[in-house]
Amino acid sequence: MQTRLCEIVGRFSPAPSSRHGLQSTYVLPNLQHWKYVFLRRDSLCTSPQKQYKGLFKVLHNHHMAFIIDRGKKPETVAVDQCKLAHLNTDQPMQVAQLPRKGCPPSTPKPPPLHPAATSKSRRFRHLSPPPD
Numbered sequence: 001m002q003t004r005l006c007e008i009v010g011r012f013s014p015a016p017s018s019r020h021g022l023q024s025t026y027v028l029p030n031l032q033h034w035k036y037v038f039l040r041r042d043s044l045c046t047s048p049q050k051q052y053k054g055l056f057k058v059l060h061n062h063h064m065a066f067i068i069d070r071g072k073k074p075e076t077v078a079v080d081q082c083k084l085a086h087l088n089t090d091q092p093m094q095v096a097q098l099p100r101k102g103c104p105p106s107t108p109k110p111p112p113l114h115p116a117a118t119s120k121s122r123r124f125r126h127l128s129p130p131p132d
Helices: 002-010
Strands: 037-041 050-063 066-067 074-078 083-085
Touching: 037 066
Parallel strands: none
Antiparallel strands: 037 050, 037 083, 050 066, 066 074
């Protein structure tokens, strides 16, 4: 009985392994003609936040990636993060820029609104030393 069981178990074939990389990914046919894209936010968004950010100009198209203009430097992003921007050509486009990092630029202080509020016009109590 044990030999018969070993024969039956010996005929079992292993489960086929996964087929990583054999499936082709669907790529939109007009992907090479995209000029402007929006980028998907990968972080958790609260309800009033937008799911996509910016309007970025596509500098160069690769098979599965875009090189986009993000302000001062080009950046490579995956096609999966991009959404085609349908533009109204009648209105001028405003391309998104990277937010500035670091301290904000210093601005000159505005002049006071009321000249009476300056320290020169305030009354100060001057104490004189006691007479000898």
